[in-house]
Amino acid sequence: MSGTSLDGVDAAMLRTDGETIFDFGASAYRAYTDVERAALRGALGRWPGDDLGEAPGVSFEAHREILAEFDGAEVIGFHGQTLAHDPAGRGTHQMGDGDALAEALGTPVVWDFRSTDVALGGQGAPLAPFFHFACAKWFGASQPVAFLNLGGVGNLTWLDPAKANPQDDGALLAFDTGPANAPINDLVQQRLGLDCDRDGALAMKGRVEEGALELFLEEGYFRKIPPKSLDRDDFSLMLDLVRELNDADAAATMTAMAAAAVMQGMEHCPTLPSRLLVTGGGRHNPVMMRMLAAGLDCPVEPVEAVGLDGDMLEAQAFAFLAVRVLRGLPTSAPMTTGVAAPVGGGRISRPDQA
Template sequence: MSEPIWSLGLMSGTSMDGVDAALLLTNGEEIAAFGPGAETGYRPGDLTALAEVAKDWRRFRPASGMAAEVLARAEREVIVHHAAAVTRLLAETKIAPEAIGFHGQTVAHAPDEGWTWQLGDGAALARMLNRTVVWDFRSADMEAGGEGAPLAPFYHFALARHIGAAAPVAFLNIGGVANVTWVDPSKPSPEAEGALLAFDTGPGNALVNDWMQARAGAPMDRNGEAAAAGRVARERLSGNAAAAFLARKPPKSLDRNDFSAALHAMDGLSVEDGAATLTALAVDCVVAARAHMPSPPSRWLVCGGGRRNGTAMRMLGEALAEPVEPVEAVGLDGDMLEAQAFAFLAVRTLRGLPNSAPGTTGCAAPVAGGRVSAP
């Protein structure tokens, strides 16, 4: 087995609130050590062009004239702020990574149409940092018939082994969109048949965040306080847009805005009742996901910002038969887990190992995705 190397992973999610950077010592199969991590938050005005592109991305595919200029500025914003996140983290440690895993910034994701769009030129980042950058993790998977997402499951497999899981476990990531990975750690490798089943469950934080922004001028329902004070309006959830997606067999993935119509169903509700109802929708989708799993997981380990929402965690605990815990319960860092995943995937790409498989994205066969750009 290859010797481990230090790799640095970068992640900026669909909430676009900052860049996570994390160091990981790995050979792409096992985790030898977790290095430090840091979040670099965006300040007001940092992402003016990117926000414009994300708000109306159809205007920029393809882009010409003024739209092309805005798109170029957005691309520059992504690169500059990711480079700053790397520089900040490396200034705080003596670790020198041999690779940087760069996810880029997702603007839109349309697996049904066979494409996904992440802004961020890895070759430009490699030149800026004078380091090897591994990037464009999704394209090869989609070319092989996959949905290009989710990409963290291979890392989840390594984590399940690392924590000594003896029975299947579910990693639930609650970001803007929620996704789950069912892991059978007894299998020999993540690409082995039956080792992994991964898919997006439905909305995560995005709908609640949009509701709070529109109705209360707040970026989120901090700790689920608004939802805790509200009543779930179950009648508003009947016949919602999630039904067809929930019935679909995985693998399957979503765009952040695929369930935005659910917001209109909240019209007339108080801030608190709308937050409670949208939180319940996200939980309902997770519960529905359990039916697709080969067997019930022994526990649910929750990462992503949603694990800090006390109301969502309480609802999940009440709705699921198995224990529901934040990943910190097993000694993992829920803030840095996705950034660590791209550090892990970068090493797998350098070694020519698969990063996705039929059970994670629906690709025809295991795919070794990612591009490598030398400085």
């Protein structure tokens, strides 16, 4: 998994039949260099047929390197790098060549998970909810819970573990809450040359500009009924709203914006979850976590509280989805992406097809 935060590639092994999680295996992380990150950033917003520069080669080599460290995988789930996402218009673009990766590694690769969902009227995102449902079963949840992934974009999964299957009516509700780490990363990269506000150190020194926060929450996206999804740069206005603020106040205000977007999103949940389990890089930001805890009426905890690995959950999700694709099981449903009926996505590339 290489997310919209553009920090690097996560890889994780999982033993599963695509319905039940039997065991979690090894994991690894391969960071992008500054040069690689710049190449990927330069391709954001571009579509197939556009000039992507060095980005395809950077993405392919980073994935090949990290996956070559693993032995014994029967199938690889390859998400690709999201460059553009416009489900109501041009579709969705996850850069990556599953055929080439399968040939390079000698292992079947499942990829292009989102296109079928979008072609059938869905948002194509988020796709981790079916895995979140399996995780809740794995740790023995008995009451509705919610997973919040704070990556480049924030996305929320509310689930009822009393249901038998993730595609059942009332089992899941999922949607993108709003921007999360991506605009904060962009801010500190543009102003300070840093890749992120590590541990919320900059935001911790700042003060939230309430006027900018109020203007941010007037964005029409928050009034849309889910399922709904976002592109990484849909909220580029955030940078304009904090342009006149000093670095610390700007970081604090943008962190508050990300947290407030989650609070708005929680109002769409069918019931208040028994706990909110936070995954992704945002859970390492104590300022973000304190804001969420102060603004929500349920416990807010990192997913490690239930024995999961918040740095690897997205990578594990696409391993899980790869097996579902092999078995012909659905990977999205009306209440996760807005698709008309449960649908399975993904293409399968085998090394002997080259």
